[in-house]
Amino acid sequence: MxxxxxxxxxxxxxxxxxxxxxxxxxxxxxxxxxxxxxxxxxxxxxxxxxxxxxxxxxxxxxxQAVDYSKRNISHFEEKKHIASVAAKHIKANDVIYIDTGTTTVHILDYVNTEIPLTIISNSLDIINKASLFKNVSLFIIGEKFKYRTRSFIGIDSNTLIEKFNIDKAFMAATGIDIKNGLSNAELEENIIKKLIVSRSKYTCALVDHTKIGESTLLTFMECEELDSLITNKLPNQAFIDFFKEHNINIEI
Known part of the structure; x- marks a missing residue:
């Protein structure tokens, strides 16, 4: 048996x-x-x-999981522009989460290092950049470092995430699809992403146009849960109609 x-x-x-x-x-x-x-x-x-x-x-x-360094090269300039738009949403005294990703990694490059912020992240690169901010409170998620994604994974069952009140979450995704929502290929990161989304008042996805209409192994949130999508090209009409119906903002 x-x-x-x-x-x-x-x-x-x-x-x-x-x-x-x-x-x-x-x-x-x-x-x-x-x-x-x-x-x-x-x-x-x-x-x-x-x-x-x-x-x-x-x-x-x-x-399923493509090495971070390889992904970071792809559409590099577009990703930087997307991040610069996302940075405009960050205001003084915000509590923000910045996800691990080759687009989200650029957000802090466009934020004033003097601004008072609370930053939460599991990304090594975000953590390193946030440490240069003079008025930041920094919370690190994850107990084990994963080289391929340059992120920390593994969280305790009584995780601090469940107690956070996050103003704005800037999320990365491997794919975004109307049916399958926002997805990624790493189970341990998927668990963290789901918890973050559940604790955030405002959720913004940063994806370049190649990820729109695509989906990978694991869904971490449905499209209708989004507040805003920042990308570099206008998605197809089906996406536009769906986002309009659900009052989701699209920023190009």
Whole structure:
């Protein structure tokens, strides 16, 4: 029975690419502790990779997440312009979250270093830039550094994020699609993104035009949850109509 279930879990993950512990527990109708033991066996067999809150396929780990340095080169000037527009939304004494990403990383380059701010981030580059601000309160999310994305991941179950009251969240995404919402390919970062969105009064997505109409493995928010989209080209009419219907601002 146990070996059969483990095999079924492996098949489930190969199909879904990633799953949380709660999802697996519910689907296979066994306890959380049983699922933890099962996925430990699969991880030891190198069949899956254990991540915070769940597991994902080894193949997904290799193929879905593109190295940060490679992504940062793509559409570099467009990303800087998008970030400069986002920076105009930041006012004195704001509590802001700046997401890990090759567009969001440029936001602080366009903000006055004298301005009083509270900055929350899991991005190494954002943290380094924020440390140069003279009047900043800086909160760092994540317990483990991930080189490929230059971000900190892994959060405690009683995470401080759940207590934050965030004025504005500037979010990165690998894709944005009307049906699948805003998505990314990293399960551990997806968990952080979801929590941040749930604690933010105003959520702004920064994406270049190549990501519009695309979706990747994991959705972290629905499009209708957005307050603003900043991009470098006007999206197609379906997006324009959808955003107008849901009072979402588009800034080009």
């Amino acid at each position: 146990k070996s059969k279930r483990i095999h079924e879990i492996e098949n489930y993950i190969n199909e879904k690419k990633a799953a949380s512990i709660d999802e697996l527990s519910e689907f296979f109708n066994v306890s959380i502790n049983t699922i933890r033991r099962d996925i430990t066996i699969l991880a030891n067999m190198n069949k899956v990779k254990k991540v915070y809150g769940g597991i994902e396929t080894i193949e997904n780990t290799i193929s």
